[in-house]
Amino acid sequence: MVTVRVFITLKPSLLDSAGRTVAESLHxxxxxxxEGARIGKMIELHLREFDDQGVKAMCDKLLANPVIEDYRYEVVA
Amino acid sequence: MVTVRVFITLKPSLLDSAGRTVAESLHxxxxxxxEGARIGKMIELHLREFDDQGVKAMCDKLLANPVIEDYRYEVVA
Incomplete structure (x- = not known):
């Protein structure tokens, strides 16, 4: 079994109001x-087998919203 | 300026219903x-200066709920 970690972040140009609230609360x-905080998601996928195209398709179709979010992923083990 | 990434995950023994829903949707x-998915948070903190005790305190006091969540962090740059 392979574990893949997907990191999803709001595009840098977009205002992250939740992140701003976190920064204010920390102050x-x-x-x-x-000086600032931005909040993203981390999704850990447990896969029977890893295939790069498959993970990319999962991100594009369900996990991330490509209009407002960026994503990257790493294979853990 | 230093960027610190905090990764917050539900403790492994707890049911992650959102993660289960993601796995079912992918199916x-x-x-x-x-085979499964678990969802966590990633918080990117921009700090004027890094101090380990400070980041630990932020996680314990605000960012994570130590009763149900684990956290780890890494200094990016």
Whole structure:
């Protein structure tokens, strides 16, 4: 079995309001070193077998929204 | 400026219903090689300076729920 980790992030040009809220909350807790935060998703897929085209298709069809999100993935084991 | 990526995952013993739904949806789309999926969060923090204790405190106090979640982080640049 192969584990693939998919990382999905909002495109850099888009405002990440949840990330901004996290950064503001960290400031309120006294973490003044925080200049910003952005939130993404990590999806761990357990696959019977790895095939690059398959994982790409899963990302494009279901896991990510290519209009507003970027994704990358890595094979873990 | 330092970028730190925090990865937050549900503890392995807990049922990840969102992950299960993703796996079922992938099956319905014909991706039969998927045996399971688990969903986590990735938070990218931009910090003026990195200090390990600080990032740990941010995770424990705000970013993760230590009762049900595990976290790890890596310094990117």
């Amino acid at each position: 309120k807790l006294g973490f003044d070193q925080v | 319905k789309l014909g991706f039969d090689q998927v």
